[in-house]
Amino acid sequence: MSINTNTAGLPNIDDLEKLANELFSALPNEFPKEISLSPNASEHPRATKIAETLLSAGNLGGVDAVFPVSNHDTLAGQSGFAPLATPAVSASPIGSVQTPPSFGGFGGSPSVTQYGKAPAFGGYNNAFSDPSIENISQLGDLNVDISEGFASAPAAGSGVSPSGVQTGNNVNLDNPQTGFNDVNLGKNDTNSSALNQNYLPFELEHSSFEAELKTALEALNSSFGIPSLVTTPGIIDTPGSYYFLNQNPFGFDSKKADVTPVSHNEFEGFGGANFDPHIIKKDFPILKETVNGKPLIWFDNAATTQKPQSVIDRVSYFYEHENSNIHRAAHELAARASDAYEAAREKVKVFLNARSVNEIVFVRGATEGINLVAQSWGNHNLVAGDEIVVSNLEHHANIVPWKRLADKKGLKLRVIPVDDDGQILLDEYAKLLNSKTKLVAFTQVSNALGTVTPAKQMVEMAHAAGAKVLLDGAQSVSHMKVDVSYLNADWLVFSGHKIFGPTGIGVVYGKEDLLNEMEPYQSGGNMIQDVTFEEIKYHKAPNRFEAGTGNIADAIGLGAALDYVSKIGIEVIGQYEHFLLDYATNLLKQIPGVRLIGTAANKASVLSFNLQGFTNEEVGQALNKEGIAVRTGHHCAQPILRRMGVETAVRPSLAFYNTTQDVDVFIETLWKLKNKKV
Structure with missing residues (x-):
């Protein structure tokens, strides 16, 4: 016009x-x-x-x-012109703000003025990514070394992603951790997207929307003679561009942010990785859903994570091209299924840095894994008077099997206490260890509080007392590098659905010699070498614990999920989530009447809280009206909540596809509820 x-x-x-x-x-x-x-x-x-x-x-x-x-x-003075208002953002110190910050910004984050820096990872005015960037691999030199800057930024006081730095086992994207091809994937389907085994689904999209938007804005720029005003630190200064279309997803350096803009050549990637949560979000189809007419904001990640398109496609591909029972058959589909299933086991082995695939047992989930150890090892090795030590942080799945076993065999169950912040009291833990301690079972990350336990130190202390150790990794594997060789626990369990894989599949890692000494958990086909009416000979691990037809398709889907996570980089994910946790925590603390439950210095992205004057159900319902999914209740962790003086809590839990804009909507909704406007 x-x-x-x-x-x-x-x-x-x-x-x-x-x-x-x-x-x-x-x-x-x-x-x-x-x-x-x-x-x-x-x-x-x-x-x-x-x-x-x-x-x-x-x-x-x-x-x-x-x-x-x-x-x-x-x-x-022109007729009809109104001066543009400056956003109202309080400059009051954190914790003293009694009125909600402004949330009217164009993809803006309400804490920018308060905290003095534009958040990293696409948080500030990043409603759109650069239209030329359609996938992670194309981001090229738009990186920053996040071992400097954000790596040291505290997340609820924590600092860095706990085990990744300790192990030094960083991701090399040129040789991904789980870059094992499924041998027959795509062999008979030349049109299948599954032929590209390392793809992230958004790499296959070629939407022109963002490009068209940029073209329209550039035309507007040219028509009105508006100059480029890109001077905000952390945003690439490109002549004639609009900053919210060209923001560098890693455009934050704490040493430079308040001084000068950064340029392309300063962004050297962390392990070669590139990250933008807005691009990541497009890989997850369910995040396009609406709830009550609002875009879905999934803050229930501690309960289950959503699945990228690559996982969905891989499971579908199995049923379309490979579906067969595994092992021992002479036909082609059995070979395909067996190859894909065992390739998934190899991927888990590499992801955990286990010594052998024989240390990887597929089960239905972390709960079944704990029960397997309780029955196959505990029931056959513990006697009356022996002691089992668990922590006060545990999920019911790491309490009930041991309590039942203790009641059955006359064992003593002892509990490691925590302080008021939800942190393990190591001195008290040391006092519990003695010659009668035969097993220590504890979580690496609390599902209710987010506390990250000092797992390496606790394992060493237990071993010094002569005890075996089971580590619950259900809440840790999706947030940090979990290296079983470094941690040296005797067993570690986790669930696939907590790390962007399918439900109904999980893993028991166990030291190979120990697994081979354990009695089978279940019996039937697939786990035997020879059967006569006089004698039964069992396979060695892992087959010894995989009786019957396993969850073949979802084991393969789990392998695809680990491929996806590894391509991005688990340390990169951990760093971003720590940033997002810190961002959300600072805003949540400003709301009068909020009590945060679990304030450990070292924690993962869980934000349990109560809001004075409202039941947890009322808070959950108000958030649901805005499309925000959170968990309310006791979170299958009643002992730790009671230790904190509550029966239930509201639990938002964050993942790497969540954004600061998601957090803004969450915080704004709580302010409205507090002011009784919803």
């Missing part, structure tokens, strides 16, 4: 408003379909801020930066 100008040569406000409406009608649902640049812009909740972004690149320079100073008075 043609743009008319006034006597001062400036664009007519009515024409500008019409053009803006045409432009923003194409934007996602989070934006109003009609905006107004008139004094009545407040009729549209986000209109003022959107107009501000359109005209002045986020109010970085204000009106004077957009139009020449000599024309400012003329513009301000």
